[in-house]
Amino acid sequence: KNQVEQSPQSLIILEGKNCTLQCNYTVSPFSNLRWYKQDTGRGPVSLTIMTFSENTKSNGRYTATLDADTKQSSLHITASQLSDSASYICVVSDRGSTLGRLYFGRGTQLTVWP
Amino acid sequence: EADIYQTPRYLVIGTGKKITLECSQTMGHDKMYWYQQDPGMELHLIHYSYGVNSTEKGDLSSESTVSRIRTEHFPLTLESARPSHTSQYLCASIPGQGLYEQYFGPGTRLTVT
Numbered sequence: 024k025n026q027v028e029q030s031p032q033s034l035i036i037l038e039g040k041n042c043t044l045q046c047n048y049t050v051s052p053f054s055n056l057r058w059y060k061q062d063t064g065r066g067p068v069s070l071t072i073m074t075f076s077e078n079t080k081s082n083g084r085y086t087a088t089l090d091a092d093t094k095q096s097s098l099h100i101t102a103s104q105l106s107d108s109a110s111y112i113c114v115v116s117d118r119g120s121t122l123g124r125l126y127f128g129r130g131t132q133l134t135v136w137p
Numbered sequence: 138e139a140d141i142y143q144t145p146r147y148l149v150i151g152t153g154k155k156i157t158l159e160c161s162q163t164m165g166h167d168k169m170y171w172y173q174q175d176p177g178m179e180l181h182l183i184h185y186s187y188g189v190n191s192t193e194k195g196d197l198s199s200e201s202t203v204s205r206i207r208t209e210h211f212p213l214t215l216e217s218a219r220p221s222h223t224s225q226y227l228c229a230s231i232p233g234q235g236l237y238e239q240y241f242g243p244g245t246r247l248t249v250t
Contacts, residue, residue: 067180
């Protein structure tokens with residue numbers, strides 16, 4: 024069964040600190056992995072997209088890594104800010120259909136305290 | 138900022154009413170999607186469309202229906218709303234095949250009393 028599991032479920036950190044969010048997936052065949060940021064009451068916004076051949080991609084203070092062999096990804100946030108408080112969702116796409124089916128994790132709820 | 142819009146943003150309605158959630162995008166994207174998301178849970182695909190006059194059901198069984206008469210417009214309709222339909226509904230679009238970013242609308246928070 025194709026699944027995407029994220030950990031931790033929730034995380035609280037102090038402003039300025041770094042953190043790492045984890046994503047494990049069983050989706051096969053694999054096409055790409057995306058990290059999204061979803062503010063409360065809003066739609067998700069894309070942070071990074073990585074294909075099988077990419078093992079790291081950065082977007083400002085966000086750096087995603089991908090290990091396609093172990094089917095794991097992480098999202099590292101550097102020097103956190105209050106505005107980073109949001110849900111971070113890992114999404115994996117399969118390669119088996121023209122739709123490019125997306126499998127969503129439940130997200131990690133990050134809270135940054137001052 | 139993505140040019141994809143949803144209305145209304147919030148809707149509280151009584152059981153048995155017919156409702157239509159609007160979604161429109163001005164980017165000319167072919168593929169559009171409807172997701173349902175409960176608080177703290179993952180998004181579930183309920184409908185998608187490859188283009189005009191193309192609609193398919195997603196993974197999560199839904200009593201809603203959709204139509205795609207124009208490229209930019211992908212409305213979702215519930216003929217008779219029930220409390221079990223209370224959820225957040227997110228619309229999204231992608232320009233085509235391949236590694237494209239999926240753009241999401243702001244969502245509609247539906248509450249059926």
